[in-house]
Amino acid sequence: MRVDAANNKMRLVRAVRDVISEQGRAAVTAKEIACKAGVGTATLYRHFENKDTLIDEVSIVRWMQMEQTARQGAQMGGSSLEDIIRTLDFFTRMINADNQFIDIVGVKIGWSPEPIRPIRRAFETPFTDMWVRCQREGAIRRSAHPRDAIDMAGSVRNGERRLQMLTMVVGGFCTGAVDAEALVHDMVVSGKLKARTSF
Template structure:
């Protein structure tokens, strides 16, 4: 995809997320979304044939990042456990940032737009492979399930308590010998650099 085409597409996705989140409703006109994106309605229609497709694309972009992280790892040199936790932490950041949009669009944990199903189907085995590696290394509890961890991470949307909630999630999935607080703290410090 050409750089300008990709830029316009992402501008439209961000504008839809921001306008819908600000309004608290999907009852927004495409002209307003296009205007906020800095493009014409014809450009919007070249990328998305319906407003619903544009709304779904916000989730598609979020899950595409998740799939990329699971496939390639978040940072070179990360252990499987660090990658698992970094992916969950990234998801909490994305859902926290998109909270108003998610609420306005009526998205709920465990019920995703049909458009993300193929991406999520690509994400899940990659994430599960990292998860299994971390379990084999004794870093994650045997009874912990990667799908549950993703659902719980997706429910974290309180900006003021995100780190504490991520720490609780981490403590719940990690083996007893793992210092969850230190791991989450270290991860967040690396993220801010």
């Protein structure tokens, strides 16, 4: 895809997220979305079959960013537990930034519509690799499942208490050998949890 076409596509994704957050799903037209993106309606339909596929693209982009974050963590060779926490932190930041859009379109925690499933599975591969490595190292409980951690992080919707809630999620899957509260606090103080919040 050419750079200008890719930029137009991302402008449309941002625009649909923003317009729906402001006006609701039913009231928004393709023309309003295209106008907000600064492109023509024909450009919208060149990239997306209809408004619903454009709405799905918001989640696809979100999971693509999650996959990128998890793959970077898996490749960096540092602490897998820190990389897991960094990924969960990034997810909670995105969820909080897009909270109104998520509520309006009715995205449910733990469930992905068919178009989103392949990219979510692509994210789950490197995330699960880090998770299993942490289980082998004794940092994560054997009974804890990586998908549960993601779903719990996805339910962290209170921006003011986001960090405390993330700490509780982390504490829930770490073994007693890990001081989850101190680890998350240290990562915040060191700036390791500062990341972009959305696209």
